[in-house]
Amino acid sequence: MWFLLINNNFNFLSILALVxxxxxxxxxxxxxxxxxxxxxxxxxxxxYSIFIFSDLLIxxxxxxxxDIPSYGFLVWFTYIIALSGITYVLVFHxxxxxx
Numbered sequence: 001m002w003f004l005l006i007n008n009n010f011n012f013l014s015i016l017a018l019v020x021x022x023x024x025x026x027x028x029x030x031x032x033x034x035x036x037x038x039x040x041x042x043x044x045x046x047x048y049s050i051f052i053f054s055d056l057l058i059x060x061x062x063x064x065x066x067d068i069p070s071y072g073f074l075v076w077f078t079y080i081i082a083l084s085g086i087t088y089v090l091v092f093h094x095x096x097x098x099x
Contacts, residue, residue, distance in 0.1 A: 024051070024052050025052070028045065028048040028052060031048055032045055043089050044090075044093075046085070047081075047085030048086065050081055051078075051083065054075055057071070057074055057075050057078065058075055061075075
């Protein structure tokens with residue numbers, strides 16, 4: 001994602017964007033690795049992917065200036081779906097492990 005959004009000039013904002021991409025990618029990579037061991041992580045991987053897609057939409061529109069139809073709706077829709085899903089999976093998994 002970072003390579004898609006970086007501008008020609010490498011500045012402090014580019015470094016912050018790289019750190020943010022690593023912070024977003026770490027839980028996704030973890031959930032993908034856990035899917036191999038435990039099939040229950042498939043849903044978490046899907047919701048993390050939707051969350052990253054939501055941020056990719058923001059970056060494409062705000063940084064690259066790409067016009068995206070229904071931009072505001074798409075960003076909020078994917079963001080709400082992703083965060084609700086991540087929360088659901090984590091709470092369900094915690095409740096399941098406590099029982």
